Amino acid sequence: SNEAYQVQLDINELDVHQFLPQDSIYGITAWLKAEGEGFDFFSPRTRLEAQGHVGKVHYGSYQLNGYDLSAGLENHQLKASLLADNKTMNLRAHLDGHLKPNDIMAQLKMDVAKLDWQALQLMETPFSTSHQFDFAFQTDLQKRYELDASMTNTSVKAPKRTFKTKDLHVGFATATDTTRAYVRAGDLDMNMNARGYVEDLMAQTEVFMNTAIEQWNTKTIDQQALKALLPEMYLKVISGKDNPICNYLSFLGFSYDRLYMDVTASPTEGLNGENHIYGMHTDSLALDTIYFDMQYDTLGVNYQAGVISGPKKGQEAFEVGLDGNVRNGSAQLLVDYLNAQKETGIHLGLNAELRRRGIRLRFFPEQPTLVYRPFTLNKRNYIYLTDRGRILADVSLYDEKGTGISFYTNREDTIAKQDMTVELVRINLREFRRILPYMPDMEGWLGGEAHYIDKNEQVTLSADLRMDDFIYEKSELGNWEMSGVYLPGNNQDHYVDAFISHNGGEIVHVGGLYQSDEAGNDVLEGDLDLADFPLYIINPFIPEKMVEFAGKMNGTLAMNGTPMRPILNGELAMDSVSMTLPDMSLMFRFDDKPVQMVDSKMTFSNYNIYTKGKSPFAINGYVDMHDLENMSVDLKMKANDYELMNAPKNRRATMYGKIFVDVDATLRGPMDELAMRGNSETSWDG
Numbered sequence: 001s002n003e004a005y006q007v008q009l010d011i012n013e014l015d016v017h018q019f020l021p022q023d024s025i026y027g028i029t030a031w032l033k034a035e036g037e038g039f040d041f042f043s044p045r046t047r048l049e050a051q052g053h054v055g056k057v058h059y060g061s062y063q064l065n066g067y068d069l070s071a072g073l074e075n076h077q078l079k080a081s082l083l084a085d086n087k088t089m090n091l092r093a094h095l096d097g098h099l100k101p102n103d104i105m106a107q108l109k110m111d112v113a114k115l116d117w118q119a120l121q122l123m124e125t126p127f128s129t130s131h132q133f134d135f136a137f138q139t140d141l142q143k144r145y146e147l148d149a150s151m152t153n154t155s156v157k158a159p160k161r162t163f164k165t166k167d168l169h170v171g172f173a174t175a176t177d178t179t180r181a182y183v184r185a186g187d188l189d190m191n192m193n194a195r196g197y198v199e200d201l202m203a204q205t206e207v208f209m210n211t212a213i214e215q216w217n218t219k220t221i222d223q224q225a226l227k228a229l230l231p232e233m234y235l236k237v238i239s240g241k242d243n244p245i246c247n248y249l250s251f252l253g254f255s256y257d258r259l260y261m262d263v264t265a266s267p268t269e270g271l272n273g274e275n276h277i278y279g280m281h282t283d284s285l286a287l288d289t290i291y292f293d294m295q296y297d298t299l300g301v302n303y304q305a306g307v308i309s310g311p312k313k314g315q316e317a318f319e320v321g322l323d324g325n326v327r328n329g330s331a332q333l334l335v336d337y338l339n340a341q342k343e344t345g346i347h348l349g350l351n352a353e354l355r356r357r358g359i360r361l362r363f364f365p366e367q368p369t370l371v372y373r374p375f376t377l378n379k380r381n382y383i384y385l386t387d388r389g390r391i392l393a394d395v396s397l398y399d400e401k402g403t404g405i406s407f408y409t410n411r412e413d414t415i416a417k418q419d420m421t422v423e424l425v426r427i428n429l430r431e432f433r434r435i436l437p438y439m440p441d442m443e444g445w446l447g448g449e450a451h452y453i454d455k456n457e458q459v460t461l462s463a464d465l466r467m468d469d470f471i472y473e474k475s476e477l478g479n480w481e482m483s484g485v486y487l488p489g490n491n492q493d494h495y496v497d498a499f500i501s502h503n504g505g506e507i508v509h510v511g512g513l514y515q516s517d518e519a520g521n522d523v524l525e526g527d528l529d530l531a532d533f534p535l536y537i538i539n540p541f542i543p544e545k546m547v548e549f550a551g552k553m554n555g556t557l558a559m560n561g562t563p564m565r566p567i568l569n570g571e572l573a574m575d576s577v578s579m580t581l582p583d584m585s586l587m588f589r590f591d592d593k594p595v596q597m598v599d600s601k602m603t604f605s606n607y608n609i610y611t612k613g614k615s616p617f618a619i620n621g622y623v624d625m626h627d628l629e630n631m632s633v634d635l636k637m638k639a640n641d642y643e644l645m646n647a648p649k650n651r652r653a654t655m656y657g658k659i660f661v662d663v664d665a666t667l668r669g670p671m672d673e674l675a676m677r678g679n680s681e682t683s684w685d686g
Contacts, residue, residue: 006035026058041073042101048073061121064088076100090114102142108135130155143197146173166243174198186243195232204231219354221328223300230265237261256280270296285438286312300327309437316340318437329354337435345372345435358386363395371431375399383407390418402426418454429470444470461486475540478503492516496526507533512559521562528557528570535577551577551590557597564628568600585647587611600625604635613643617663632670637678639663659684 009032017026031053038046054067064086071080082093090113097106110133117123136148148171155164166186173180179198183190194201208229215221239246239259249255257279264272277290289308294301305322309315317340324333330353337346347369351362361383367374375397384392391409398404403426410419427446433439448465467480484498493515500508512526535549542548555572573594580587589610596603602623608616621635645659665678 003039004035004037008033024060028057029055030057031055036073041099042076044075046073047075062088073099078106088116088119097137102140103138104141105138106135107137108133110134126157126159128157144175147171165247168244185245187240188237188243188245189239190237191235193234201231201233204229219329219356221354223326223328227270227296228267230267230271232267233265235261235263253283254281271301272296300325311340315438318345339434343372344369346370355384357388358384360384363397368397370397370399371428371435373399375404391420393420398425403428416453416455417457418452420452421449423449441473442471444468459486459488472540477537477540489513489515502534502537505532507531524559524561524563524566526559528559530555530572532575546581546583548580548582549577550580551575553577555594565626566600566628568597568625570597571595572597586645591616611643612646613641615639615641615643617642621667630670633667633674635667637663637665637667657684 011028011030014028015026016028017023032050033052034048034050036046036048036050040046048071050069050071052069054069055065057064066084066086068083069081072078076098078095078097078099080095082091084091091110092113093108093110095106095108097104110131112129112131112133115129115131117127117129118125130153131151132153134148134150134152137146139145148169150167150169152167153164154167155162168185169183171180171182174197176197177195179192179194179196179201181190181192196204208226208231211229212226215226237259238261239256241250241255241257246255256277258276259278260274260276262274271294273292273294275292278288280287280290287307287309290306291308292303292305294303296302302325303322307318307320309318311317319336319338321336321338322333323336324331330351332349332351334349335346336344339345347365349364349368351364353360353362363377363381366377366379368377369375376399378394378396381395382393383395386392392411393407393409395408396404396406405425405427406421406423408421410416410421413419424447429446430443433442445468446466447468448463450463451461453460462485463483465480465482470477470480479502481501482499484496487495489495493513495513497511498509499506507530509529509531510526512524514525515523517523530553533553535551535553539545539548552575553572554575555570557568557570557572559566559568561567571594574590574592576592577590578587579590591608591610593607595607596605602625604619604621607619609619610616617637617639619635619637621633624632624634640662642661642663643658644661645657647657660683662681663678665676665680667674667676669675
């Protein structure tokens with residue numbers, strides 16, 4: 001036959017980079033032998049036998065070697081195998097199948113004894129896995145495609161442990177009349193079924209989305225027209241907490257006991273579904289049930305959502321319910337909050353109506369419930385969001401004691417594009433903790449106002465906030481006032497000026513300029529002033545009060561440069577500052593001598609830290625803050641007969657007695673690679 005062929009190819013240390021200098025491939029050593037007849041691989045007369053070996057491939061930073069390949073085709077029957085044994089992987093793969101004009105089938109089995117992710121430069125630390133893969137694929141090259149895949153017997157070897165993962169099975173199939181997909185792993189079972197070929201479903205979904213966008217833009221929502229465009233589809237997901245997805249979420253700090261999802265879409269029945277999560281946990285949150293259900297009727301979509309939580313440590317039982325609907329020209333949401341005694345803490349609704357030039361929002365009812373007592377809304381309350389981005393509003397919500405909130409705009413201002421004001425009057429923080437689950441233990445009275453004015457792209461924002469008798473986690477923090485102003489300049493610059501006062505005295509002032517230079521880089525120029533800043537206010541925010549501060553801080557810092565590479569100058573001074581570690585019975589007193597900041601270097605010159613003894617711990621050197629992402633230090637530390645601890649035994653202390661240290665050392669390097677050199681001696685008297 002004139003289509004018969006025989007090939008033998010030998011490549012020895014070929015430097016491909018000389019011919020393709022823009023590519024990352026370099027040296028290749030390999031050979032290939034093949035013989036056969038015919039080039040129409042769908043013909044029963046075509047045959048092929050081939051063997052190959054890759055001795056070495058240098059691609060980028062990869063050095064790949066040790067690959068053997070064989071393949072054969074005869075009378076439609078296809079077979080192939082691959083062996084790989086090198087420092088990156090050890091695997092065996094075999095493929096069987098057939099090639100026919102309207103029928104392609106392939107089955108691939110792959111045994112991966114080792115896959116070294118660090119050698120493949122995909123991980124920085126030692127990490128390797130082993131797997132078994134199975135793939136089955138079939139198609140008529142027209143409108144029938146099927147793929148089933150599985151990953152089983154997976155073992156993971158990490159630096160600290162070796163473990164096995166759940167088997168994973170996935171599949172996808174589509175034909176002229178149906179499309180299906182599934183995922184199964186551990187106790188996860190997901191199934192999707194839809195009527196029609198996958199490309200037809202995608203086209204149908206695109207028509208639905210385009211129609212919905214067009215209706216939204218014209219403010220004429222037609223629920224029946226949208227329903228008629230829905231694809232016929234069914235999705236069901238059942239999951240426990242023993243599967244790869246839940247394991248990955250747990251790694252991110254989120255977990256659940258059980259998940260259930262059952263959603264259907266139909267041009268005749270609309271959109272319906274039930275969705276539930278049971279036993280949801282994060283680091284700081286625990287909820288028993290989260291649900292979202294929806295039903296379609298002749299008027300539109302109705303939905304019910306909510307959260308149910310039983311009693312937890314530091315948090316009473318509660319239920320939050322959301323009940324609403326979406327109609328042709330409107331949508332509605334009603335929120336209810338119930339405590340453990342089924343008392344109503346919140347009963348408040350929001351209605352949205354599509355208008356020709358925007359959306360009008362309205363709160364209801366006229367006497368809603370907040371913090372377990374009635375409030376009164378103004379009868380004609382509204383928030384109007386125009387298509388041009390302007391907001392018009394008149395909302396006031398107050399109780400009989402005068403506690404409440406107002407949000408309104410000045411429509412009489414014909415110069416300003418936008419003039420908005422928000423006012424808070426005598427908000428009792430302790431009351432709101434009863435309707436805001438997991439809110440920190442806070443008490444006090446909050447009041448203030450904020451103004452936003454936009455005059456022809458010249459935006460001004462000002463705010464004043466007052467907090468009286470503030471208590472955080474049972475620590476009294478006094479009275480606070482905060483005020484600030486934001487003003488834009490004429491050359492894409494921005495000005496900020498803010499003050500913080502405590503018990504009638506100003507303790508913090510921040511003023512500065514933010515702009516872009518000619519090269520487009522962001523530049524900061526500002527000042528920070530501290531005046532008798534009380535450090536004890538930090539204590540309630542430290543977990544478990546592991547550290548307690550006392551004293552005051554004063555100083556001034558000037559900043560110039562970019563946000564990540566600022567140039568700082570000024571000084572910070574301590575005023576009778578001490579730091580106590582109760583669990584270790586340690587108390588440190590800091591020198592009142594100012595610490596200088598010169599060109600982003602915080603310089604220490606014989607800076608002393610004392611405990612109960614008279615001998616100080618002296619520090620000399622600097623901390624370099626030129627690059628906030630890569631700060632470095634160069635410090636010398638010296639102490640002679642330093643009384644580190646002198647504490648009696650008590651209930652809280654984990655250490656007691658006397659400890660004396662002698663130190664003569666240096667601490668140098670970037671923060672993530674600090675190196676300490678020197679001598680240290682410790683003596684203890686229990």
